[in-house]
Amino acid sequence: MTSRELIVVTGKGGVGKSAVSAALGRILASTGRQTLILEIDPRENVHQMLAAPPSDGEVVRVAANLYLQHLQPRTVLDQLVRERVRIDFLTKRVLESPVYHHFTEGAPGLRELAVLGHSLLLVQGRVPGAPAIDVVIVDAPATGHGVALLRAPRLVSEVIRQGPVASLTEEVAELVASPQRCGVVVVTLAEEMPVTEALELRADLESAVQRQPDLLVANGLYPPVPVGAAEATEEEGARRLWYRRRELNDVELERLASRWSGPRVEVPLFPLDRGPALVSEIERSLAS
Numbered sequence: 001m002t003s004r005e006l007i008v009v010t011g012k013g014g015v016g017k018s019a020v021s022a023a024l025g026r027i028l029a030s031t032g033r034q035t036l037i038l039e040i041d042p043r044e045n046v047h048q049m050l051a052a053p054p055s056d057g058e059v060v061r062v063a064a065n066l067y068l069q070h071l072q073p074r075t076v077l078d079q080l081v082r083e084r085v086r087i088d089f090l091t092k093r094v095l096e097s098p099v100y101h102h103f104t105e106g107a108p109g110l111r112e113l114a115v116l117g118h119s120l121l122l123v124q125g126r127v128p129g130a131p132a133i134d135v136v137i138v139d140a141p142a143t144g145h146g147v148a149l150l151r152a153p154r155l156v157s158e159v160i161r162q163g164p165v166a167s168l169t170e171e172v173a174e175l176v177a178s179p180q181r182c183g184v185v186v187v188t189l190a191e192e193m194p195v196t197e198a199l200e201l202r203a204d205l206e207s208a209v210q211r212q213p214d215l216l217v218a219n220g221l222y223p224p225v226p227v228g229a230a231e232a233t234e235e236e237g238a239r240r241l242w243y244r245r246r247e248l249n250d251v252e253l254e255r256l257a258s259r260w261s262g263p264r265v266e267v268p269l270f271p272l273d274r275g276p277a278l279v280s281e282i283e284r285s286l287a288s
């Protein structure tokens with residue numbers, strides 16, 4: 001993970017993708033790499049986890065070597081139009097035209113490509129005004145999104161064959177096809193539905209882009225039941241709940257162990273609210 005240019009963090013909704021992205025960002029920044037976390041979810045919240053101000057579309061410095069940007073894919077596409085058209089009244093007409101609107105909303109893969117294209121331009125130092133960045137961590141908003149991101153260059157290259165978007169598409173395709181340059185992290189809870197979805201995601205990645213995830217994070221695990229602990233009685237509701245939830249975690253961890261090849265890491269459920277203290281704990285357990 002420490003030499004990649006792009007890391008896509010994906011997984012089912014609510015499993016801890018943003019928290020893991022923040023923790024991974026801190027780990028990479030601590031190795032001296034200029035790291036930028038790119039958040040695409042309209043419900044901007046990674047800044048809260050890092051105790052930073054909201055990005056509002058700008059690159060904000062969070063800590064030494066660590067930056068955050070909240071990005072709307074549409075903004076990147078609009079910027080591309082501005083750069084290419086250059087003439088104010090024409091730019092305005094393109095940006096306001098229903099054709100452009102339909103195209104950017106509807107063309108398969110275009111919005112995802114905008115996110116990856118922006119990431120690539122960041123690590124290549126081609127985004128005016130942005131600091132030099134070594135690695136971009138994309139906090140992808142939903143399960144389908146991780147696969148959609150990685151397959152976008154192929155989809156777009158089938159539709160757009162010429163011009164600046166086509167050449168950017170080609171560069172992005174090279175980036176995401178390279179396991180040395182682009183990493184994929186899948187986050188899951190050790191529960192039935194999220195694990196099933198993580199396994200499906202793995203299969204989809206394989207068939208859509210012939211890529212394996214580089215890391216699986218099993219997040220939010222209940223504490224292991226102490227060896228030799230007596231069974232919890234009817235009256236001990238909280239202890240019963242704990243033991244039962246951990247039992248379910250163990251079943252799913254075993255399912256993962258038998259079906260998931262490649263690196264896996266387990267992260268406990270911490271009794272902390274969303275925020276920097278939680279991210280520090282996750283960072284510690286990812287790093288260990």
Ligand SMILES: Nc1ncnc2c1ncn2[C@@H]1O[C@H](COP(=O)(O)OP(=O)(O)OP(=O)(O)O)[C@@H](O)[C@H]1O
Pocket residue numbers: 012013014015016017018019020041141142219220221267268269270271272273274275278282
């Ligand atoms: N290991 C953990 N221990 C305790 N709380 C956690 C842990 N991981 C995540 N959380 C909490 O779980 C909630 C969901 O985490 P997060 O927002 O990172 O998930 P997400 O996958 O990004 O969700 P979404 O799909 O909605 O973007 C947050 O409130 C977060 O603080």
Ligand SMILES: [Mg+2]
Pocket residue numbers: 017018019041139141
């Ligand atoms: Mg999130």
